[in-house]
Amino acid sequence: MSLQEVQQAAGAIFNKEGVALSFDNEAAALKAVEGGVAICDRSHWGIIKITGEDRLRYLHNQSTNDFEKLQPGEGCDTVFVTSTARTLDLATTYVTEDSAIALISPNRREQLFTWLDKFIFPFDKVKLTDISSQFSVFSLIGQPSNSLLSQVGTENITLEKTGSHQIIAIADLPVRIALGSGLATPGYTLITEQENAEAVWAKLVNSGAIPLGESLWESLRIQQGRPKSDLELTEDYNPLEAGLWQTISFDKGCYIGQETIARLHTYNGVKQKLWGIKLDRAVAPETPITLEDKKVGILTSCTDTAAGSYGLGYIRTKAGGEGLQVRVGDALGELISVPFIQHK
Incomplete structure (x- = not known):
């Protein structure tokens, strides 16, 4: 069975894009977020893989956070902005031994790929690849997520800092787990090859994770204040106005939009x-x-x-x-x- 067939059998209601809006279990899913573990399918989000010797310098120059200090196994939230510091997207990026993997908002996948590609110059050793269709992304949401992963995984979880990540086996299949659910609620983000998604999802659900649909995710992100592209994140606003201070390094050198952000910060210019x-x-x-x-x-x-x-x-x-x-x-x-x- 495919992942969608498994979800449909569990009561999932899909939109025309195939995203599970609801599992007709909102009360149980919300209870799981508050005191148990919920699982949300975010496979409709975009994933851009950045490779090449200059990949971290490139990301460092193209977004608000400090990538040059990151080591393999670490990651961070960052904001891609225009030259005048207007927001394009809030992304989470994970650094591996040979690449960086950026998790992009669903409605920014193509736009951001095109935007980033135009800033790769002939001498840059950087390559962008859209690998969205090759992988599935899940969020485990809830304080006990660590215990659930420890039960189903074969490796010890050693993650301590948000954005840090490692590979573990779930259902004998490799899964990259990263600390941070994508919301303010504690949890993990899981990335696995699409062909393994059904088995990984089933293992987690059978172990106690409660499926959570996109509609409840949307409600939670509003209640918790995660800004969304096309709504809170548009070219009408900058990251300081959006309250994304944690994604900005004020110590690193020049990057696209840096001059505007520095001026707003220095002169308390957030209007x-x-x-x-x-x-x-x-x-x-x-x-x-x-x-x-x-x-x-x-x-x-x-x-x-x-x-x-x-x-x-x-x-x-x-x-x-x-x-x-x-x-x-x-x-x-x-x-x-x-x-x-x-x-x-």
Whole structure:
């Protein structure tokens, strides 16, 4: 059976792109995130493999984080930006002995590949390969994920720093596991060859991981503040405004967009910030956010949950921060801190 057939047998409901939106088990999946282990199929995300002697220098020059200090087995989140520091994508990149593997947002795969390719010059020893179709990606989400992997894997897990990774065997098949679920909830990201995906997924589910669909992932990422391409991450915003300070090295040398980011940092020039918003009702994205009838921002995402409605939105820095009471269309809202976002 294929992975999709196994998921369908477990109750998966797919969209037209073949992504499992739901397993009709939202309550159980949410309970697993909070106190057990959930598993989400992120195989629709893009994977770009970067090889060649200059690969780390190239990534160092093309994105916000410091790649020249990374060793094989390490990784980091980084933001690819334009020359004026406008965001293209938030990516997670893993450094191996002979390559770097970048996990890219689904809706940025082709655009980012084309963007990066145009910055490879004749004397650069760098090669890009889109290997998205060759691999499957899963997220294990939940504090006990380490225990579950220890039960099903044959190697000791030695990962301590977010982004660090190693190869273990699951169902006697090689799987790269990396510390970090892709959300603020503790967990792991797993990358395995597509032909092995069904067996690895089945082993994890049979060992206690609860399947979690894309719709709940989307709700969790809004509640936790992970910005998304085309919504919070567009060329209207920069990484500092998006609260992605943890992805930026202020000590490394020149890179695309560095001058703008350094100036904003040095002179406290961040004029708007991304915040979580607790709402008294659901509101459509792109609804203006107002304070005393004056527009101070815009809603970018919204989710309705059993605990209420939550959104993400950009707010003018001068308007205020956590605890600020605002109006979002017909709804009342309060700015709240969310774990994925940092505001230094």
